[in-house]
Amino acid sequence: MNRIIELKKRRAQQLVEFLLVAPFIIILLGILVEYAYALNVNMSLTQGLKAATANMYYDVKPGATAAQIKSAVLSNLTTYLDDNKIAVDAQNSIAVNYVSLGNTTVFTASYKYIPAFTLPMMYVRFLPSEMNFLASSAVPTAFINTNTYDATITTAALNNIWSTPTAPKGVYNVPADQGNMIFLVPTATANLYDIKDWGGNLETYTLNSSDGELYTSCATTCVDSGKNFKTFYALKKNIIFVHDSGADGWANIVNRAVGMEDSNGKSRGNYDNLNVSLYNSDVVSTQPEKYSVSVSGGKVFTYVSSPALSVDDISKL
Amino acid sequence: MTFLFIVFLAFSAFAVDGAIVLTDRVKLQNITEASALAAASEFNSGADVSTAATNIFNALKSQRLESATSVVAVDTTKKQVRVTSQYISKPIFLSFLGVTGIRLEAKSCAKNEALNVKSNYTGVNWVTSSAQYQSDILGTDSSINKPLGPASPNDFKSAAYKGADVRYNQIESNGLSLGPGGYITIKLPEPLVDKPGNDLYIEEGGSAKEGYMVFAGLDANPGKPYVKSGTEGDGIKWVNISCSATGNPTLGVSTDGLGTQKKIYGGGNFDIGATCGGTLAISMAKYIRIVDDNDESAYIGGVQYNIYGEASSATAGADISSVTVLNHVRLIPPADYGS
Numbered sequence: 025m026n027r028i029i030e031l032k033k034r035r036a037q038q039l040v041e042f043l044l045v046a047p048f049i050i051i052l053l054g055i056l057v058e059y060a061y062a063l064n065v066n067m068s069l070t071q072g073l074k075a076a077t078a079n080m081y082y083d084v085k086p087g088a089t090a091a092q093i094k095s096a097v098l099s100n101l102t103t104y105l106d107d108n109k110i111a112v113d114a115q116n117s118i119a120v121n122y123v124s125l126g127n128t129t130v131f132t133a134s135y136k137y138i139p140a141f142t143l144p145m146m147y148v149r150f151l152p153s154e155m156n157f158l159a160s161s162a163v164p165t166a167f168i169n170t171n172t173y174d175a176t177i178t179t180a181a182l183n184n185i186w187s188t189p190t191a192p193k194g195v196y197n198v199p200a201d202q203g204n205m206i207f208l209v210p211t212a213t214a215n216l217y218d219i220k221d222w223g224g225n226l227e228t229y230t231l232n233s234s235d236g237e238l239y240t241s242c243a244t245t246c247v248d249s250g251k252n253f254k255t256f257y258a259l260k261k262n263i264i265f266v267h268d269s270g271a272d273g274w275a276n277i278v279n280r281a282v283g284m285e286d287s288n289g290k291s292r293g294n295y296d297n298l299n300v301s302l303y304n305s306d307v308v309s310t311q312p313e314k315y316s317v318s319v320s321g322g323k324v325f326t327y328v329s330s331p332a333l334s335v336d337d338i339s340k341l
Numbered sequence: 342m343t344f345l346f347i348v349f350l351a352f353s354a355f356a357v358d359g360a361i362v363l364t365d366r367v368k369l370q371n372i373t374e375a376s377a378l379a380a381a382s383e384f385n386s387g388a389d390v391s392t393a394a395t396n397i398f399n400a401l402k403s404q405r406l407e408s409a410t411s412v413v414a415v416d417t418t419k420k421q422v423r424v425t426s427q428y429i430s431k432p433i434f435l436s437f438l439g440v441t442g443i444r445l446e447a448k449s450c451a452k453n454e455a456l457n458v459k460s461n462y463t464g465v466n467w468v469t470s471s472a473q474y475q476s477d478i479l480g481t482d483s484s485i486n487k488p489l490g491p492a493s494p495n496d497f498k499s500a501a502y503k504g505a506d507v508r509y510n511q512i513e514s515n516g517l518s519l520g521p522g523g524y525i526t527i528k529l530p531e532p533l534v535d536k537p538g539n540d541l542y543i544e545e546g547g548s549a550k551e552g553y554m555v556f557a558g559l560d561a562n563p564g565k566p567y568v569k570s571g572t573e574g575d576g577i578k579w580v581n582i583s584c585s586a587t588g589n590p591t592l593g594v595s596t597d598g599l600g601t602q603k604k605i606y607g608g609g610n611f612d613i614g615a616t617c618g619g620t621l622a623i624s625m626a627k628y629i630r631i632v633d634d635n636d637e638s639a640y641i642g643g644v645q646y647n648i649y650g651e652a653s654s655a656t657a658g659a660d661i662s663s664v665t666v667l668n669h670v671r672l673i674p675p676a677d678y679g680s
Contacts, residue, residue, distance in 0.1 A: 045346055056353055063360050070368060081532040082563045084625055123400065126393070127386060127537060128379040130400045160401045162375040164382065166535040166614075166624035171559055173578035174621055177599060182556065182579060184598040185633050186522040285400040 054141045055151070062137050062155055065110050070159040072104035073097075073120075073133040077161040086173040093168050095288075100242055122168065125284050129165045165268055343411040354434030365430040368446050370410060372401035373447040374375055374672060376411070381451035381670045384420045386537025392416050394424050415678055420453040421433075423678045450678045455542070511635055519553065519658035522635035526579040527664055528567075533557070535624040536668040539610035540588065543631065546662035549639040550589060550607025553659035557582045557613050558628035569627070579630065585615035590645075594634045606640045610667070633658035 076097045083096035098120040106112045118138040122129050137155040380394035394413040402409050417421070421448035429442035519525060528549045533540055545551060558577040560566040565574035581602055584591055586609035603617045613626055635658075638645055 045343075049346070052350070052353060056356065059357055059360070063364060066364060067367065074371065081534075081625060081627070084532075084559070085563050086561060088558055125396055125400055126388070127383060128393070128397050150577060154528070160372065160375075162379045162397055162401060164379075164534045164536060168626035169535075169622070171623045171625060172621050173559060173623060174580045175578075177556065177579040177581065179558075179573070179579070181526070181598055182630060185524075185632060186598070187595045236436050246462070266361075272669075333603065 048277055058139050061140070063134065064160035065105075065137050065158075066157045068105055068108050069101075069135045069157050072101045072108070073131060073159045073161045075104055077131050077163045077167075080163060080167050084167060084171065086171050089170055090122075090168040094122060096100060098133075106137075124165050124168070128162050129168055130162050132158060132160045148295050163188055178222055178338050344645045358432035358435045361432055362430045362443055362445070365406065365428060366447070368406055369426055369445055370447040370449070371551045372398060372406070372409075373411070373424050373426045374451075375401055377422055377449040377451040377517065377674065378422070378670055380413070380415075380422045381420070381453045382536050384417070385539070385668055390417070390422055390452040394422055397587070398424065407487045414678070417516070417643050419679065421450060421673070421678055422452075423448065423450045423675060428558060450673045450675045451459045451472060451670055453670050455670060456666045470641050473488055473501065483605060494523065519633040519661065523658050524630055524632040525661065526630045529626070533626045533629070534668075535612070535614035535664055538612070539667050540613045541582075541611040541629065542665040542667055543606040543611065544661075544662040544665070546660040547639050549637045549658045552592070552594065552604045552606045552634035552636055553583075553661075554594070554604045554632045554634060555586070555611060556580065556601050556632065557616075557623060557626035557631040558630060559623070564600075577628055579628075580621050582611050582613055582615070582623075584617035585612045586610065587612075590640060594636060597634075604634045606645075608662075624680040626628060629664065631659070631661055631664075 080097060083093060102112050102118055112118060115138055119134045120131060122131045135157045137157060343627040376394050376398040379397045380390050383390050383393045391413045395411060398411040406428055409426055411424055411426040414423040425448045428445045430445050431442055432440060540659040544617055556579040558579045561578050561678050562575035567577050583605045587611045588606040591603055591605045593601045595601050613623055616623060
């Protein structure tokens with residue numbers, strides 16, 4: 025009987041002890057929970073500002089001012105905090121500011137944390153009634169500069185920058201330019217060259233072995249008869265020499281010279297990537313404006329009017 | 342009970358102090374990384390990178406980290422910067438046991454580099470592969486030293502010979518031939534931001550330096566951005582940045598739809614902060630459009646020539662070999678500093 029009474033006394037004593045300590049434990053737990061939540065807010069503010077500034081370019085649009093960009097950062101930060109279950113009420117006084125340091129701009133965000141549990145503050149006077157958190161993040165200053173784009177240059181305007189997509193400029197579509205191109209075709213006869221313009225009109229020139237010049241032989245029909253090749257075509261911008269062992273017609277020569285196609289309908293390249301090794305590397309290395317390409321067993325050589333063509337060049341065709 | 346309560350109190354105190362130290366450590370690491378990144382973008386500005394890093398670090402220090410200090414190391418050759426910071430975190434309850442401060446250290450390295458924009462051919466999203474003027478957004482893949490265009494040439498046909506059945510956008514010298522008047526629009530892997538010095542480099546292949554225009558673009562409305570052809574949002578605003586090019590001649594070209602525009606011959610560096618219009622000023626771009634000048638002229642050996650017939654060749658137009666974003670800055674492991 026005494027033992028039972030003794031146990032009951034002990035339990036009563038424990039209960040009294042617990043009741044004495046319980047308020048402190050509850051207050052302490054409240055402080056810990058509050059502190060953990062405040063810590064979460066502090067970390068979220070830092071991460072939220074970092075995310076808001078890192079993604080700032082989403083909010084930068086033509087004509088946006090620095091104030092609008094700052095407002096966008098604040099909005100993104102508020103959304104981030106709200107998504108993370110953090111109070112974004114007016115009493116939290118969320119604010120964003122920035123200061124530019126040359127090419128870098130530092131954004132700062134402030135947040136006033138109001139503790140949810142007020143009970144601990146009734147017992148523990150030194151606990152603050154509010155906590156101010158501050159976070160900072162750096163971005164390029166360019167992010168806050170106003171972008172002023174050209175109002176006339178829209179994507180649609182750019183798409184139509186050339187009015188007729190199916191008719192690009194070039195020799196094929198610009199007859200005036202076609203007159204600046206001629207074709208020099210070696211014939212089966214030594215030192216004799218056929219000169220053809222874009223329309224296929226034929227002239228024949230002979231290579232003079234003594235002075236190395238090409239002279240026309242059309243004494244009666246050519247306006248510039250008697251003049252040598254270089255003089256006659258001094259104003260011509262581009263000359264294409266065609267050497268083909270086959271008996272190709274004029275149309276084929278033009279197509280090959282302009283389109284640079286081989287007999288399989290495949291291009292071997294254009295003026296920029298012709299296989300110069302098939303022609304003469306010395307000429308190319310010393311006069312880089314000259315190129316050659318193999319075409320169906322023959323060669324096409326394009327020649328820009330300056331510097332002057334030498335006999336040596338022609339002989340190597 | 343009393344003993345348990347004291348133990349509980351002690352652990353609670355440790356938890357609070359641990360949280361304080363953890364928070365300080367995270368914030369210290371954040372500002373260290375931010376100052377390293379910001380300082381690395383100054384390598385091409387001529388400014389003192391070390392001073393820039395220190396200034397930015399000091400500006401980023403928040404209220405609790407005011408006494409934090411930083412030490413900056415700069416490798417100007419490799420364009421790397423390393424920031425090492427220290428801070429004495431002050432616990433509350435541990436101070437009762439004589440622990441008045443815990444030393445924290447953070448280290449961060451950043452590197453300034455040039456980043457080539459590339460895409461494998463399969464990654465190029467052409468609007469219509471057979472349309473000569475319809476190049477579209479390039480894939481957003483990016484890595485170093487990869488050329489535009491496919492790994493091997495595709496079959497293609499002559500413009501002059503085959504008439505309307507034309508396919509440009511073929512490779513030439515590991516580049517991408519635009520075709521006469523053709524264009525390509527590149528959606529950059531990340532926004533191109535105006536930084537000190539040049540921001541963009543475009544390589545135009547071949548010995549004949551052909552002409553082209555470069556336009557920088559930004560979404561008119563970030564809320565409705567361009568996604569792809571047909572889903573173009575509220576469109577893109579553009580500005581010509583060709584006149585900002587250095588290294589090769591720039592001339593005017595008369596276009597059909599946009600009057601006279603500036604163009605550049607051959608490859609060159611571009612500063613997007615220096616636009617061709619007097620009142621126009623941009624600091625950021627998300628898109629780059631390169632438009633061929635639709636002209637058969639080129640610079641060869643420093644002299645301008647007319648190359649008649651070039652527009653009718655199969656790989657006509659400017660030949661874009663690579664597009665490089667300069668001043669790209671990223672973090673690298675501290676152990677890689679100097680390597």
